[in-house]
Amino acid sequence: MVLQLKQLGALVLGLCLAFTASADITVTDSRGEQTFESVPERVVALNWSMAENLVELGVDPVGVADVPGYRRWVVQPQLPDSVVNVGKRSEPNMERIASLDPDVILLSTDQSGLADKMSRVAPVLFFDAFRKDHSNAEQAKTIFLELGRLFQREERARHQLAMLEARFIWLRGRLRDHFGEDLPAVVSVGFASPTVVRVFGTNGMPWYVLRQLGMESAMPQPASQWGQTQKEVADLNELGRDDALLYFRPTVLAGDLLEKPLWNALPVVEAGRVAPVEPAWVYGGAMSLRYLAENMTDALLTIEP
Amino acid sequence: MLARYAVGAGLVLALGVLHLQLDNNLALAAQWQLITGADPSGFEQVRFFYAALPRVILAVLVGAVLGTVGSLLQQVTRNPLVSPLTIGASSGAWLALVCASVWLPALAVDERALVAMVGAATSVGLVLVIAGRNGISGLPVILAGMATHLLMGAAASAIILLNQEAAQGVFIWGTGNLTQNDWNWVQWLWPRLLVLPLILMLAPRPLTLMRLGEAGARGRGFSYGPVLVVLLIGALWILATSITAVGIIGFLGLIAPNIARSLGARRAGDELASSALLGAVLLLATDSMAQAAGDWFGELVPSGTAAALVGAPALVIFAHRKLSHGDQTALTLPHGARRTTWLTWGLAVGVLLALILLTLTYTPEAGGFVPGLPLAWPSELIWSLRAPRLLTASAAGVGMAVAGLILQRLIRNPLASPDILGMSAGATLALVIFTLWTGTSIYQAGPGVAFLGSLVVLAVLMVIGRRSHYAPGIVILVGISLAALMEALVHFVLAQGTQSTHLILGWLSGSTYRASADRSLLLAAGVAALVLLVLVFNRWLTLISIGDPMARARGVNVARARMVLLLVVCALCALVTALMGPVAFVGLLAPHVAALLGARRVLPQLVLAAMVGMGLMTLSDWLGRTLLYPDQLPAGLMAALLGGSYFIFLLTRRRLG
Numbered sequence: 001m002v003l004q005l006k007q008l009g010a011l012v013l014g015l016c017l018a019f020t021a022s023a024d025i026t027v028t029d030s031r032g033e034q035t036f037e038s039v040p041e042r043v044v045a046l047n048w049s050m051a052e053n054l055v056e057l058g059v060d061p062v063g064v065a066d067v068p069g070y071r072r073w074v075v076q077p078q079l080p081d082s083v084v085n086v087g088k089r090s091e092p093n094m095e096r097i098a099s100l101d102p103d104v105i106l107l108s109t110d111q112s113g114l115a116d117k118m119s120r121v122a123p124v125l126f127f128d129a130f131r132k133d134h135s136n137a138e139q140a141k142t143i144f145l146e147l148g149r150l151f152q153r154e155e156r157a158r159h160q161l162a163m164l165e166a167r168f169i170w171l172r173g174r175l176r177d178h179f180g181e182d183l184p185a186v187v188s189v190g191f192a193s194p195t196v197v198r199v200f201g202t203n204g205m206p207w208y209v210l211r212q213l214g215m216e217s218a219m220p221q222p223a224s225q226w227g228q229t230q231k232e233v234a235d236l237n238e239l240g241r242d243d244a245l246l247y248f249r250p251t252v253l254a255g256d257l258l259e260k261p262l263w264n265a266l267p268v269v270e271a272g273r274v275a276p277v278e279p280a281w282v283y284g285g286a287m288s289l290r291y292l293a294e295n296m297t298d299a300l301l302t303i304e305p
Numbered sequence: 306m307l308a309r310y311a312v313g314a315g316l317v318l319a320l321g322v323l324h325l326q327l328d329n330n331l332a333l334a335a336q337w338q339l340i341t342g343a344d345p346s347g348f349e350q351v352r353f354f355y356a357a358l359p360r361v362i363l364a365v366l367v368g369a370v371l372g373t374v375g376s377l378l379q380q381v382t383r384n385p386l387v388s389p390l391t392i393g394a395s396s397g398a399w400l401a402l403v404c405a406s407v408w409l410p411a412l413a414v415d416e417r418a419l420v421a422m423v424g425a426a427t428s429v430g431l432v433l434v435i436a437g438r439n440g441i442s443g444l445p446v447i448l449a450g451m452a453t454h455l456l457m458g459a460a461a462s463a464i465i466l467l468n469q470e471a472a473q474g475v476f477i478w479g480t481g482n483l484t485q486n487d488w489n490w491v492q493w494l495w496p497r498l499l500v501l502p503l504i505l506m507l508a509p510r511p512l513t514l515m516r517l518g519e520a521g522a523r524g525r526g527f528s529y530g531p532v533l534v535v536l537l538i539g540a541l542w543i544l545a546t547s548i549t550a551v552g553i554i555g556f557l558g559l560i561a562p563n564i565a566r567s568l569g570a571r572r573a574g575d576e577l578a579s580s581a582l583l584g585a586v587l588l589l590a591t592d593s594m595a596q597a598a599g600d601w602f603g604e605l606v607p608s609g610t611a612a613a614l615v616g617a618p619a620l621v622i623f624a625h626r627k628l629s630h631g632d633q634t635a636l637t638l639p640h641g642a643r644r645t646t647w648l649t650w651g652l653a654v655g656v657l658l659a660l661i662l663l664t665l666t667y668t669p670e671a672g673g674f675v676p677g678l679p680l681a682w683p684s685e686l687i688w689s690l691r692a693p694r695l696l697t698a699s700a701a702g703v704g705m706a707v708a709g710l711i712l713q714r715l716i717r718n719p720l721a722s723p724d725i726l727g728m729s730a731g732a733t734l735a736l737v738i739f740t741l742w743t744g745t746s747i748y749q750a751g752p753g754v755a756f757l758g759s760l761v762v763l764a765v766l767m768v769i770g771r772r773s774h775y776a777p778g779i780v781i782l783v784g785i786s787l788a789a790l791m792e793a794l795v796h797f798v799l800a801q802g803t804q805s806t807h808l809i810l811g812w813l814s815g816s817t818y819r820a821s822a823d824r825s826l827l828l829a830a831g832v833a834a835l836v837l838l839v840l841v842f843n844r845w846l847t848l849i850s851i852g853d854p855m856a857r858a859r860g861v862n863v864a865r866a867r868m869v870l871l872l873v874v875c876a877l878c879a880l881v882t883a884l885m886g887p888v889a890f891v892g893l894l895a896p897h898v899a900a901l902l903g904a905r906r907v908l909p910q911l912v913l914a915a916m917v918g919m920g921l922m923t924l925s926d927w928l929g930r931t932l933l934y935p936d937q938l939p940a941g942l943m944a945a946l947l948g949g950s951y952f953i954f955l956l957t958r959r960r961l962g
Contacts, residue, residue: 069469069470072470085935087936089469090466091818094690110807120686196605221603231604232605253473257486265355267348
């Protein structure tokens, strides 16, 4: 009897597996609906945000483009040690990708125009993540969900996105505890040289995070593909004494600007409402928003209310 | 003469004051107080004192340096085309800083001056060594400069493509940006520029003597050689320090002395001083424009980019009006074999076949059918990946080689080639402008747009060239202008600092990576048809290269034949540029190599040059694909590195005609 139950169980399990295996998985990428017969196991990501999405979903990629670059500039989440470098992001090495015998290759904005060529090697998903005419951050979430569906981890993806929202709310609470109900208007920048800053504006990931944390931009910029505008440092005088200014580390490109009279005479700096943000990748996927939000909140909390 | 100086000084002052009024709302009285030593208080005053004022002073200083050095170089070389840009100083500094920022980032920030100086000095030294003692006063120095410039630019692009994130640090510097945040660059620069007045004082006498000629000078008991060498070293020193402070600003040093001469500066000292003033005026004006444009667009516009945008057309128009009877120096590259033998052809075919076989079978991933060598017969998939690239590279090589040969024969100038004359650059610019205008990907713009671009350059060349009978010096001027404009554009794109810059840089380096079966077949068919056309009309080429009267005597309608052949060149250029990307040096070198191998008559040279071009591009593509496996470098870039090195080697062995 026990044996029979076990057999029955095995039969049910087998039927279920057979059913899931035969049901096609349909995923929508930037080119339309793409169908997969089974869950892809060997995955190659040609873009760092795609690699990040995979690791966050618990899928170990077999190949990633510019692995040393990822480990140096993106850092977290960490790639598995076993991952194979498939060349640079602009021209990934198709022969090496082919030798990895992938089930799917993930492309993003960096590889636009390569989808047709890549699909000779294996099925391709192309996500045009960074565009002027959509919200990059919202798109990142959609992409994360689509990937969740592809790997049949949709529940996990939804859960993680919910966790992200919860994280935003929690961080917003901490900021309100610190600043009170009236949160300051904030702008975040990166240094391009000792005299030039990149202002993260509409459609930039840092801009999105600030909005999720309940803050307005102190220096609104028109929307652009990558959400950044280059300005002279002196143009930061637009910021008032009640606003807050965040700058991303590392600041090696700024030279000794931070000690200069010009920087220190900026109204926002003079008022002491400036703070450095620990390094975070600003062109990443949905889950990188969490690191950004945490690091930016930590920085904001060092500013006096 | 005095009136000219008064007007010049007045202009500097007026432009300086005007420049200071950008971006500030302080009263003039308050500004004057700050200049005379009042402590700045409040951001507006701090900005005026620490950003606006040093920027204006730096613009005057650097402008004066560029003008003076340009004038000195042009007088010493007696060559109106020599300038800091054309002797390779800026590209040397650029390459050195790119290297430093990738491998020694701390050094690139803290010791930028030293790094840039070493780079500039090395590349100028290289150019001078290549040009040699006799070449310095003629065309060889410009050619050596141009070749070095292209070579170093290609090397820098290769390093940037391989280290996209790490090279960010020098991109803003590369655009030539005068924005200041303190007095430190002014303070750093001015003591080093004390050499400038010294040059202005000491240079006129030896320069005047030099105009008398060597014999005349010796007759007066004065050998100007050593003095000039010391002066040149001084000039390079102030030039390198200026480049270090503000970055790459082209054209000023080239244009200022030419304007000075056209305004009537005849004597040596007069030209130097006028050029200094003009340099200051031009840089102030350019920088004001850049800053105003930046305010208008709400985004940084670097002065170097503005200088190139204004300077390139200005130079061409100016050359057209003033330089008509310029440099007539001819240049012949080394002679090789007298004629081709069966051995030559056998070897050429053998090497080409071996290269093709190697390209198709070399597989770093797997040990193959030859023990110890990573060769394997390509599977269907690998074949479909490699074949279009091979076809594209080969067709591009053939196309450029044939285009170069036609130009060299038609213009009767051994340096004529689509890249040196700027036709490739014209096609590239047209494609880039089209892309920016329509917001589409550069890969979607077709050969039609590129054809239009190279046609415009051709028209400009015809207008300028006709008056000077296609004198080498003047004809390559367009190429130099466009090359510098392209470079400024590349720097501008890089300085945007977004994640898509490497896509554009990759395309500008001429890559076969994206070649599809359709596009490569289209390219091959187009090139084949055009080459066939040239083969049919090879008699025209033979006759025209002997001389127009001879051709006319044999019943050729010279004007029409010339036009047809030039249109073929444009079409070849446009096809290659649109379907693969810009390819440098192949068009220049392949016909010469063919001649070196003994192919002197048109028909054999045409065939052999095509084979050499094909071989060079195939080799470049293979090297780019396998040298740094799994990373890759574009074939056009490898061809520039290989071809540039070989061209420099040829120049060092040349015989002056």
